[in-house]
Amino acid sequence: MPAAKLLEKMQTRKSHILIVDDDADIRRLTSQLLGDSGFRVTAVADGAAMQRLLATESFDLAVLDVMLPGEDGFALCRKLRAVSKMPIVMLTARADETDRVVGLELGADDYVVKPFSPRELVARVRAHLRRTNELVAAAPKPRVKSLGFDGWKIDPIRRELRNAEGTLVSLTGTEFDLLTALAERAQRVLSRDQLLDLVRGRTAHAFDRSIDVSISRLRRKIEPFPDEPRFIRTVRNGGYVFTAEVVPLEESA
Amino acid sequence: MIKRLWPSRLGPQLALLTVGLLVAVQIVSVAVFALMLPRSVPAFEPNWLVERLAHLADGAMAQPAAARAAWLESQPEARWLAFHFDERPELLVVPPEARVSSWLTTMVAAETTYPWARIDVSTGRPRAVGPIAPPRLERIPPQSTEEPPMPPSIVFFVATFVAPDGWVLAVRPFLPGRSQSAAIVLAAWLVTFLVAASLVGWWAIARIAAPLGLLARATERFGRGISDEALPRRGALEIRTIADSFAEMRRRVARFVGDRTTMIAAISHDLRTPLTRMRLRVERVQDEELRAALNRDIDALEAIARETLEFARIDDAPGPPDRVDLASLLQTLADARADMDQDVRCVPHAPLVVLARADALRRVLGNLVDNAVAYGARARISVVDRPDAVRIDIDDDGPGIANEQLEEVFRPFVRLEDSRNRATGGTGLGLAIARNLARAQGGDVVLSNRMHADGTRAGLRASLTLPKGV
Known part of the structure; x- marks a missing residue:
């Protein structure tokens, strides 16, 4: 365990984070926060400075403010995404759903609304860096394309599930992540631990119920007969498999 | 009773008033007309009448017996004179107060050329119709040598000519009076008039009242915060x-x-x-x-x-309504809060589709559930599915709210005194936001107290109603 912690520390120390924010105080304070958390941080005030910096430095993750003078955060996000696969976390003062969708569609990985909790920002940065490391280990990056099964549609950007009639069926965050994790790996048996990992990695849920509870809730919402599940089958030696045929869907904006 | 029949809208009121007035005027004028009718009976000029009567009686006798009736009916006078040919003169129509006019009798007798066995002319005022009093044929008119005075214009008369062979011709004017056909004509006229007046009246008043109706709708909608209604550009x-x-x-x-x-x-x-x-x-x-x-x-x-x-942003971007499964939304809402160790439970319900904005629904219901948990320790969510609307009840076990304050708490920044000091915090905007969002979707949020059997408050119930419109 101490070895793993040490390894993680070494990994995080290596991570270089780019911050673009026009507010000098927030730039300084966020740099301090992430610096204290063991990251190497370089902060600039606008897109022009970012471009200059990119020519000489390499980064593991970018934190972009949306409201910037000149080119806004969305434009910077698009530029950054064109040249790099690094995780991008957008910071915004607007809690609009549309802003979040635009950001994620432009290739941002996360969206944090000001005033954010500093600990949450650190947690999210850590989560994204960990996933990047897993990416190196060939773990699939979460899809941004919608998935379809038996007429149902999973939209990962809007985090929406719709049935065959196009009716919005509500899921809790955990249920949605669980369904996505299962559907992305259809026909593969996933153990409870694997599922827990996949769900935890995606978003930080403070009060996760056990996987079994979430599966049973999920079944009640999507299975025609929850007692005889067709989509999510229980595998005898502790695990679940998504048995419906899953097809990637064209993005319909 | 009259109050219930009296229409509440302006158009029908005006229409009813106008048609009522027209009908009243019509009835009064017809009544007046009918009352004046007997006075307006045409009168006959005596000399002219004498000449005509003699001409008709003599003319008839010039025809063969079988053709007399037809000949008389073909005369222009038949339009206003009735002829009776009967062997039995008692069937003649003679008003009881008719008197034998010696002047007329004498003059007619002098005018005729046919040797009539007897001639009688009575005059009077017609009052009744029908076979009354046998003609006083037995009474021979007094043969006076002196010239009797000529009567003034004659309103009604009965002239009886008795031929030597006993054939009788009686002549009288048509009796004035309300014949049945006249009543039917009058009724038809009244109905036609009523229909025509109603149609024209309705059209005219609808034109006058329509802009007012438009204005009333616009005002009402504006009161609810919607200012899209067109305003009348025409009218008075x-x-x-x-x-x-x-x-x-x-x-x-x-x-x-x-x-x-x-x-x-x-x-x-x-x-x-x-x-x-x-x-x-x-x-x-x-x-x-x-x-x-x-x-x-x-x-x-x-x-x-x-x-x-x-x-502040509530009307910012209403967004199109979406097909939302209310059952899973409520279940998710309850589960998410139960996961945070709040006492929130939802009565399971079969999938129930409403047309609404999902984010707004979550916000409204979230606010109501958070209130229930904050002030009432727990929240119980249930759904009442009705044909036209859905009602979602969120019940808590809290102290409830005094009835007179149930509406007050919806006003922005209003918090009840006893909650202000508590640690529950809150901005006093939750309910205002919830109600505005609900109303923007055609629904509403209301509060009511749940009562124990003994009349004490059992807790508060917040109800969100949503129109179905699926």
Whole structure:
């Protein structure tokens, strides 16, 4: 365990984070926060400075403010995404759903609304860096394309599930992540631990119920007969498999 | 009874009034006409009448017996004279008060050339119709040598000619009076008039009242915060003036509200940057207790900024309604809060589709559930599915709210005195936001107290109603 912690520390120390924010105080304070958390941080005030910096430095993750003078955060996000696969976390003062969708569609990985909790920002940065490391280990990056099964549609950007009639069926965050994790790996048996990992990695849920509870809730919402599940089958030696045929869907904006 | 039949809308009221007035006028004029009818009977000039009667009687006798009736009916006088040919003169129509006019009798007798066995002319005023009193054929008119005075114009008469062979011809004018055909004509006229008057009246009044109706609808919708209703551009000058004034008022109110909203939104929005700095700065505070306290304060400030912004932005981007499964939405809402160890439960319901904005529904129901948990310790969510609407009840076990304050708490920033001092916090905007969002979707939020059997309050019930419209 101490070895793993040490390894993680070494990994995080290596991570270089780019911050673009026009507010000098927030730039300084966020740099301090992430610096204290063991990251190497370089902060600039606008897109022009970012471009200059990119020519000489390499980064593991970018934190972009949306409201910037000149080119806004969305434009910077698009530029950054064109040249790099690094995780991008957008910071915004607007809690609009549309802003979040635009950001994620432009290739941002996360969206944090000001005033954010500093600990949450650190947690999210850590989560994204960990996933990047897993990416190196060939773990699939979460899809941004919608998935379809038996007429149902999973939209990962809007985090929406719709049935065959196009009716919005509500899921809790955990249920949605669980369904996505299962559907992305259809026909593969996933153990409870694997599922827990996949769900935890995606978003930080403070009060996760056990996987079994979430599966049973999920079944009640999507299975025609929850007692005889067709989509999510229980595998005898502790695990679940998504048995419906899953097809990637064209993005319909 | 009359109150119930009396229409409530202006158009029908005016129409009823107009048609009623027309009918009343018509009835009165017909009544007056009918009362004056007997006076307007045409009178006969005596000399002319004598000449005509003699001509008709002699003419008839010039025909063969079988053709007399036809010949008489073919005469122009047949239009106003009735002829009776009968062996039995008692069937003749003679008013009881008719008197034998010696002047007429004498003059007619002198005028005729046919050797009549007997001639009788009676005059009088017609009162009744029918076979009355046998003609006084036995009574021979007094043969006076002196010339009797000529009567003035004659209104009614009966002239009886008795031929030597006993054939009798009686002549009289048609009796004036309301014949059955006249009554039918009158009734038909009245009905036609009524229908025509109603149609024209209805059309005219609808034209007058329609702009008012339009204005009333616009005013009513504006009162609910929707200012999309078209205003009347036509109609009476007064109505157009009101419409223009209302349009101006609507513009002013919209501008005023818009300015206020922009200002509130700007302030709330601009608070986010300093709040972010504070959050980051507080993180550097070493004293755990102090840091927690500061964070609580920042939480409170943040909630005010967020909810004020939400409240100000409610009509910002309504967005199109979506097909939303209410059952899973409520279940998710309850589960998410139960996961945070709140006592929230939802009575399971079969999938129930409503047309609404999912994010707005979540916000409304979330606010109501949070209130229930904060003030009433627990929330129980249930659904009542009716044909036209859905009602979602959120019940808590709290102290409830005094009946006279059930509406008061919906006003923005209003919090009840006893809750202000409690640690429940809140900005006093939750219910206002919930109700505005619900109303923007054609629904509503109301509060009511749940009662124990003994009349004490069992808790509060918040109900969200949504029109179905699927």
